[in-house]
Amino acid sequence: MSFKQFQFTAEINKNIISCGYEHPTPIQEKSIPEIMAGKDILGLAQTGTGKTAAFALPIIQRLSKGSKGKVRTLIVAPTRELAEQINTSFKELAVGTGLRSIAVYGGVGKNPQLEAFRRGVEILVACPGRLLDHLNNHDLKLNKVETLVLDEADQMFDMGFFPDIRRILKHLPQNRQTLLFSATMPADIRKLADETLTDPQEIRIKLEQPLDLITQALYPVSKRQKSALLLHLLKENPTDGSTLIFTRTKYGAKNLAKKLVKAGFSASALQGNMSQNQRQKALSGFRDGTFKMLVATDIAARGIDVSRVAQVVNFDLPSTAEAYTHRIGRTGRAERSGRAISFMCYDDQAMVKAIERLQGKTIERITVDGFAMEEAGEQPQKQSKRPHNP
Numbered sequence: 001m002s003f004k005q006f007q008f009t010a011e012i013n014k015n016i017i018s019c020g021y022e023h024p025t026p027i028q029e030k031s032i033p034e035i036m037a038g039k040d041i042l043g044l045a046q047t048g049t050g051k052t053a054a055f056a057l058p059i060i061q062r063l064s065k066g067s068k069g070k071v072r073t074l075i076v077a078p079t080r081e082l083a084e085q086i087n088t089s090f091k092e093l094a095v096g097t098g099l100r101s102i103a104v105y106g107g108v109g110k111n112p113q114l115e116a117f118r119r120g121v122e123i124l125v126a127c128p129g130r131l132l133d134h135l136n137n138h139d140l141k142l143n144k145v146e147t148l149v150l151d152e153a154d155q156m157f158d159m160g161f162f163p164d165i166r167r168i169l170k171h172l173p174q175n176r177q178t179l180l181f182s183a184t185m186p187a188d189i190r191k192l193a194d195e196t197l198t199d200p201q202e203i204r205i206k207l208e209q210p211l212d213l214i215t216q217a218l219y220p221v222s223k224r225q226k227s228a229l230l231l232h233l234l235k236e237n238p239t240d241g242s243t244l245i246f247t248r249t250k251y252g253a254k255n256l257a258k259k260l261v262k263a264g265f266s267a268s269a270l271q272g273n274m275s276q277n278q279r280q281k282a283l284s285g286f287r288d289g290t291f292k293m294l295v296a297t298d299i300a301a302r303g304i305d306v307s308r309v310a311q312v313v314n315f316d317l318p319s320t321a322e323a324y325t326h327r328i329g330r331t332g333r334a335e336r337s338g339r340a341i342s343f344m345c346y347d348d349q350a351m352v353k354a355i356e357r358l359q360g361k362t363i364e365r366i367t368v369d370g371f372a373m374e375e376a377g378e379q380p381q382k383q384s385k386r387p388h389n390p
Contacts, residue, residue: 023209035059068099073124075151079281148196150165153180243312244309247295311339
């Protein structure tokens with residue numbers, strides 16, 4: 001199958017080739033005809049499936065034939081990085097069409113955004129908070145929006161954006177096309193879909209991520225020894241590629257990155273308390289190899305497609321087995337082998353079992369001399385039940 005079957009304009013076909021796209025991915029193959037037909041979409045798809053182009057291409061095709069100067073497509077994304085990434089994709093695929101796009105988010109000045117609104121844009125990619133700020137200040141109108149895209153909807157729910165989403169919806173025409181994409185489909189996302197979509201076409205795409213290409217290992221360790229074990233493993237098992245390290249909290253990411261730098265590693269944090277310039281510098285540095293290691297939270301890293309990650313480290317295990325799969329899927333891409341190592345403390349054992357159930361196999365345990373997982377008696381709630389051994 002090729003992109004020619006979709007009958008895009010000559011400019012768009014040229015841009016598809018320039019972007020290096022050869023054949024449609026499964027989500028592009030299933031979504032593009034439905035979107036071009038004007039249908040609402042409920043898409044279950046993860047990062048790395050070609051989702052952005054799946055909605056960008058038919059939207060650009062439609063917008064290239066209509067009037068200019070008004071916001072006709074609104075894409076709402078949970079993080080600044082994802083908004084910029086989507087905006088970049090639109091710009092690359094819309095070369096020569098005369099269409100203009102902008103990414104709008106907080107943490108940067110409003111004046112460039114206001115100037116873009118005055119000049120006129122057809123495609124607006126926005127994070128909920130800053131968009132609502134502009135709407136409340138009457139900086140722009142969305143009454144000409146023909147297509148609304150809600151991307152990474154489950155992440156927006158996790159970040160508490162649903163009240164803002166519902167306020168934004170009040171500024172949009174009722175008669176519009178709505179595309180909702182999510183990596184998971186919990187009840188709250190299903191409820192939002194029921195509220196916002198009309199007779200949607202449901203598309204489910206599993207990420208074709210061969211776990212066989214990823215070597216997984218679990219390291220039993222106590223919480224207080226995790227940083228020391230990480231430094232030991234990085235020194236004993238160096239890699240030529242980049243390392244993506246996940247922590248559960250923003251403070252944890254910041255603190256661990258400092259420890260890595262102090263130990264002589266080229267590392268940076270990526271977390272929500274950083275300024276936009278700091279976040280872009282960290283991400284750009286990781287992509288171009290300035291930083292060999294990036295310490296991130298799930299929210300900060302969500303939706304960011306960084307190629308050539310040699311290994312993923314779960315310094316803190318995630319809260320769901322599905323999130324573990326999403327994390328380690330950032331390595332072993334494009335038929336390259338990858339490595340995923342995870343630290344397992346006493347409290348993590350139930351999550352490890354859930355991960356192994358999901359994968360249908362046991363993950364190898366590796367013990368390192370001098371490092372061991374806490375015993376039950378070391379847990380605070382158990383200390384009164386077991387005598388202390390001097």
